[in-house]
Amino acid sequence: MSDQHEAEPSAEPYVASATAEGADAPQPDGRRPLTGNMIIQAVTEGHSVVLTILAVFIALLVGAVLIVASDPVVLRAWDSFGYAPGTAFTATWDSVSAAYSALFEGAIFSPATVSAAFHGGSIAAIFYPLSLTAFEATPLILTGLSVAVCFRAGMFNIGAAGQWIGGALVATWLGYAVHLPIVLHAIVCIIGAFAGGAVLGWLVGIIKARTGAHEVILTIMLNYVMYNFLTFLLSSQSLMQAPRQTNAVAPNIAGSATLPHVGGPPPQAGVGFLIALAAAAGTWWLLSRSTMGFEFRTVGASPSAARSAGISVERVWVLSFLIAGGLAGLSASTIVQGQTAPLTFNSYGTYGFDGITVALLGRARPLGVLLAGLLFGALDAGGTVMEAATGVPADITNVIEALIVLLVAAPPLIRMLFRLRSTGAGPQAVASKGWSG
Amino acid sequence: MTTTLAPPTPVRARVLDRRRYLAPTTFIVLGVVDIFVFGLFAHRGDAVFALSLPGATPKLPGIHVPGALTAYVLGVISIGVGILRAVVDLPRWGKRLSIAVVLLCFLLSLLAWADAGNSVGPLQIVDLLQGTLTASIPLVLGALAGLLGERAGVINIAIEGQLLTGAFVAAAVASVTGGVWLGLLGGSLAGGLVGAILAIFAIMFLVDQIIVGVVLNVIALGLTNYLYDRVMVPYATTFNSGNTFGTLKIPVLGNIPIIGPVFFDSNIFLYITYALILVIQIALFRTRWGLRVRAVGEHPVAADTVGIRVLWTRYRNVILGGLVAGIGGAYLTVGSVGFFTSDISSGFGYIALAAMIFGRWTPLGSVAAALLFGFSYQLQTELSVLRVPVSSFILLMAPYVATIIAVAGLVGRVRPPAADGQPYVKA
Numbered sequence: 001m002s003d004q005h006e007a008e009p010s011a012e013p014y015v016a017s018a019t020a021e022g023a024d025a026p027q028p029d030g031r032r033p034l035t036g037n038m039i040i041q042a043v044t045e046g047h048s049v050v051l052t053i054l055a056v057f058i059a060l061l062v063g064a065v066l067i068v069a070s071d072p073v074v075l076r077a078w079d080s081f082g083y084a085p086g087t088a089f090t091a092t093w094d095s096v097s098a099a100y101s102a103l104f105e106g107a108i109f110s111p112a113t114v115s116a117a118f119h120g121g122s123i124a125a126i127f128y129p130l131s132l133t134a135f136e137a138t139p140l141i142l143t144g145l146s147v148a149v150c151f152r153a154g155m156f157n158i159g160a161a162g163q164w165i166g167g168a169l170v171a172t173w174l175g176y177a178v179h180l181p182i183v184l185h186a187i188v189c190i191i192g193a194f195a196g197g198a199v200l201g202w203l204v205g206i207i208k209a210r211t212g213a214h215e216v217i218l219t220i221m222l223n224y225v226m227y228n229f230l231t232f233l234l235s236s237q238s239l240m241q242a243p244r245q246t247n248a249v250a251p252n253i254a255g256s257a258t259l260p261h262v263g264g265p266p267p268q269a270g271v272g273f274l275i276a277l278a279a280a281a282g283t284w285w286l287l288s289r290s291t292m293g294f295e296f297r298t299v300g301a302s303p304s305a306a307r308s309a310g311i312s313v314e315r316v317w318v319l320s321f322l323i324a325g326g327l328a329g330l331s332a333s334t335i336v337q338g339q340t341a342p343l344t345f346n347s348y349g350t351y352g353f354d355g356i357t358v359a360l361l362g363r364a365r366p367l368g369v370l371l372a373g374l375l376f377g378a379l380d381a382g383g384t385v386m387e388a389a390t391g392v393p394a395d396i397t398n399v400i401e402a403l404i405v406l407l408v409a410a411p412p413l414i415r416m417l418f419r420l421r422s423t424g425a426g427p428q429a430v431a432s433k434g435w436s437g
Numbered sequence: 438m439t440t441t442l443a444p445p446t447p448v449r450a451r452v453l454d455r456r457r458y459l460a461p462t463t464f465i466v467l468g469v470v471d472i473f474v475f476g477l478f479a480h481r482g483d484a485v486f487a488l489s490l491p492g493a494t495p496k497l498p499g500i501h502v503p504g505a506l507t508a509y510v511l512g513v514i515s516i517g518v519g520i521l522r523a524v525v526d527l528p529r530w531g532k533r534l535s536i537a538v539v540l541l542c543f544l545l546s547l548l549a550w551a552d553a554g555n556s557v558g559p560l561q562i563v564d565l566l567q568g569t570l571t572a573s574i575p576l577v578l579g580a581l582a583g584l585l586g587e588r589a590g591v592i593n594i595a596i597e598g599q600l601l602t603g604a605f606v607a608a609a610v611a612s613v614t615g616g617v618w619l620g621l622l623g624g625s626l627a628g629g630l631v632g633a634i635l636a637i638f639a640i641m642f643l644v645d646q647i648i649v650g651v652v653l654n655v656i657a658l659g660l661t662n663y664l665y666d667r668v669m670v671p672y673a674t675t676f677n678s679g680n681t682f683g684t685l686k687i688p689v690l691g692n693i694p695i696i697g698p699v700f701f702d703s704n705i706f707l708y709i710t711y712a713l714i715l716v717i718q719i720a721l722f723r724t725r726w727g728l729r730v731r732a733v734g735e736h737p738v739a740a741d742t743v744g745i746r747v748l749w750t751r752y753r754n755v756i757l758g759g760l761v762a763g764i765g766g767a768y769l770t771v772g773s774v775g776f777f778t779s780d781i782s783s784g785f786g787y788i789a790l791a792a793m794i795f796g797r798w799t800p801l802g803s804v805a806a807a808l809l810f811g812f813s814y815q816l817q818t819e820l821s822v823l824r825v826p827v828s829s830f831i832l833l834m835a836p837y838v839a840t841i842i843a844v845a846g847l848v849g850r851v852r853p854p855a856a857d858g859q860p861y862v863k864a
Contacts, residue, residue: 066660066663070663070664070667070668156647158651207841207845210845211844211845213841213844213845214794214844216647216790217790217791217794217795217840217844218841218844218845220787220788220790220791221791221837221838221840221841221844222837222841224784224788224833224834224837225834225837225838225841228830228831228833228834228837229830229834231830232830232831232834235830353651353654353655356651357651357652357655360648360651360652392667393662393663393666393667395659395660395662395663395666396659396663397659398655398656398658398659398662398663399656399659399660399663401655401659402652402653402655402656402659403656405648405652405655406638406644406649406652406653406656409638409644409645409648409649409652410638410642410644412641412642412643413638413642
């Protein structure tokens, strides 16, 4: 979001005439200091930050409706609305506030830990929720960056899940089968994970470059190939299954290959989070400051213009997918090496697909991805605590996350809901260009 | 908008040149696999293909063939077709036929290898084909949903979400009302609702269509999981009692050996699927309606100029697609197992999407591609029954690898409708 000022030609709507609505209107959210009138103007005009905050607000509101509408206590209270209207409102408020305060306490901070700290409790406990948020955010930031790199090069990477598995397999194998000194082992595993994911990414890029096959279908197919390949490897004793196991589980990696954690054992943020931060910084440098990144963005803006300018579009496809795959592999490394549990047939979870929503919310900008990953990490961390405390299923946080992305992608909708003035194009969401891009 | 219209000519020529040898090479490799993998490694003895289900009347005799020899012969045929294709410039239908022949040879030699000298029993051909068809139903309906939208220029990645909501609502409605038909209707409408949301965001708010689709999938998964945990599990008898349609045997046709049990002895969903395939194929390519839809998908400006209502056509088609996918979703619950479970569509929507692209945005092509996926699911089941010593996960990988090969080598640059994914803003 910070580097929104870059002139980023986005896919224009298919317009019948040259006078596209707002196509050449100035971007309202250039890099201007926000002071006084500016802030008011930003709010009334729907600055992208304002729009994102409003989107989060609406999504939480919808989430609240879902929590209330499926709470039997609340529903019973509303049934007797005629006799005791007050009870209905109290029950509704109690239901929502209990869930959301548990969510907040699980993700950001819990007042109870502060008072406990004054009475001789541990000070570290105050930061435990934040650490949990960072831990949950780590893999999401990395898969988000993976998807974002491809978005910037004009492609859609649905294959972060498969690339994640590629990285996880290499990191796990290096982790248990190879014996190395303590720091070196972890580094070798991280590099291996990057390489494992990069190979799969490269495969997509090279097939697309050589044959013109669409990357969406290639990545979807490779995901399924990898899901099955993972289970295959983990369920054969002669391959990667842990000895004397009947489940599809890999052996534990050696202690020398694990990533150290701040404070206690995981789930807590540790070196994995630092890897995510470094990857975000590296991606920012790559996309905004390097020649290669310039080529990526040019191809993303217009492959034919890039070709005329002498950029090898095919090379960009291959390279951007290679890097994207590597980033997804790093995401796997933070899980495989950062957790105490061994790799299983479903370790990949939803990291790959969550990466898409994270990249979309972050508008495919590294800093944006970082912030979006932290937001989703907070919702995930808080969701688990909320489910334990109030019984509201944590899946609701997935709905909230997706709603945020959907609303952020549709600024006109939010403007309509809040009657904000429309000024030109507003923040464009990342645009892939359909099948023929 | 001009970027997509300018073809990169030099690269394209090179690609085409290379691709000329891709198909023959693939054919010959498959033939070699037939001979040296399935032939050489086949157990001694006959492969038996049972042509009627156990206990069925009239009972047909099973076919006995020597396993290894069959694989050898089929392999030689494949190699022959490969050489023929490399040497002779076949007409379009000939190319298609050659692919079909080689694939059939490959599958038959795989089956011959699997059942040669197998002591568990014969390979149940009827069961295999029956299962293929039923496994394909959600894929076919999903692919039809996708192409209804895309022919009008709206990419629908939300097929997965439509299947999932369709499945959820169908199970819930059938359970609460006790009527499976109401469940089917509810499932269809739920899919249509997801389609409508997709249409509003894509057409009215001009949000990138792939983004809306992916996000709707996430919402559908989160929402159904949430409601499943919160409502369906604690109140299962009310909301998830597992009502299903019974089988409906077509009177005369259902009694024909092999064909009867495979095609005409299933529940209502298979017949609905037949009807929809037929209706959509004819409507798209033989009616004025279809011509207009395709015009909107190929060149909306031209369509608008001649008075076709572009946006209305798009809304209507995306919602129609949603209704169709919703039926596919309903099949997953009220059409088969009855109960809704978490993530019951398990990626069928994405496979359907692949089938649609694989089938080049045509109903019949999509059906063929969907059948390939359905066949591999069912084959994996049959082979595990026969205790064939090949990991089921390798078999499950096969169709996806096949799709990659097909998209990369045999199909290459598939050509979507020209305005697919492009929002239309009236001047």
